Amino acid sequence: MDIETFSNILAIAEDKSISKAANRLFVSRSALNRQLLMVEKEIGLPLFKRVSNRLELTYAGEVFIRTAENVLRELRSCTRLMHDISGNVRGMISVGITNGRAGIMMKDIIAKFHERYPHVSISFRITNSDELRELLYTGKVDIALIASEEVTSDFSAEQLSKEEVVLICSSRHPLAHLAGWNEDGTRRQCSLEWFKDEVFGLEPRGTPIRTHADHLFANENFRPDTTIENCTASLLLQLTGDGICCTIFSERHIANNSELVGFGFEPRRYFSVSLACRKDYQPNAVERYFMDVTREFYGAAGQQQRA
Secondary structure, three states: OOHHHHHHHHHHHHHOOHHHHHHHHOOOHHHHHHHHHHHHHHHOOOOEEEEOOEEEEOHHHHHHHHHHHHHHHHHHHHHHHHHHHHOOOOEEEEEEEOHHHHHHHHHHHHHHHHHHOOOEEEEEEEOOHHHHHHHHHOOOOOEEEEEHHHOOOOEEEEEEEEEEEEEEEEOOOOOHHHOOEOOOOOEOEOOHHHHOOOEEEOOOOOOHHHHHHHHHHHHOOOOOOEEEOOOOHHHHHHHHHOOOOEEEEEHHHHOOOOOEEEEEOOOOOEEEEEEEEEOOOOOOHHHHHHHHHHHHHHHHHHHHOOO
16 A cells, blocks of 8 residues: 555545545546555455445544554655755645635745745645644644634644734725724724625635624624625625725735725724644744745734834
């Protein structure tokens, strides 16, 4: 049983489907099915059972997957150590990030990172905070940018930013002129009632920012007449800039964007981002540099926020 086999069976378990896993792995369904049958024949036990239209792990399958994850994690660790010893700065780092974070920071970070390490690939897993936590815990990503409230005792983490949660509207909105800063440097605030006739674009439920938005709506007994649900961060900001809707997001999304303005709330709400890895994980030199570049980005962005 080789590394490719472990990786492919793991893909079937993640997708709960041979067809979906085959598409992701760029192999034929029949070839992947044969590989699964060969493994099951070798160990003498089925790894999956069919439940409705999906594949679920048997008990033997759960044990196999835990073993496969450990093997692949140890292989990545060994490869990293060999690269450090040899000075052969090649390979790949794995980073987990939310959609909103990817849109506002990764371009700058990737460009600077690749100036020093042009032959190192970055494998991004872009998903929600709940899944990021699971990917980090199981070793499927080694570094993650995650909402601070999602950090658990299993992780080593440092807070990179504390951003105010704001109502964002187009700079052409009739109330946009009321946005700005108070004399003490705090952001001017609004009531949701000011925007009672507006369409609101919102992230999927369960995301940290959406949870803030739902709490704000509940606290002010406010229910938008119309919402655009389950939007990505980039789509929300584009729709807001075009005047199609308002949204609730962290203030970093409007930094240096002349098409958007933001209002704070009373009481003020904040969203924090942390850089996290597993407690037992020791980043190599390449990963430490990526983390340093990320810290620098957040430090510089924080200084520019109110400039």
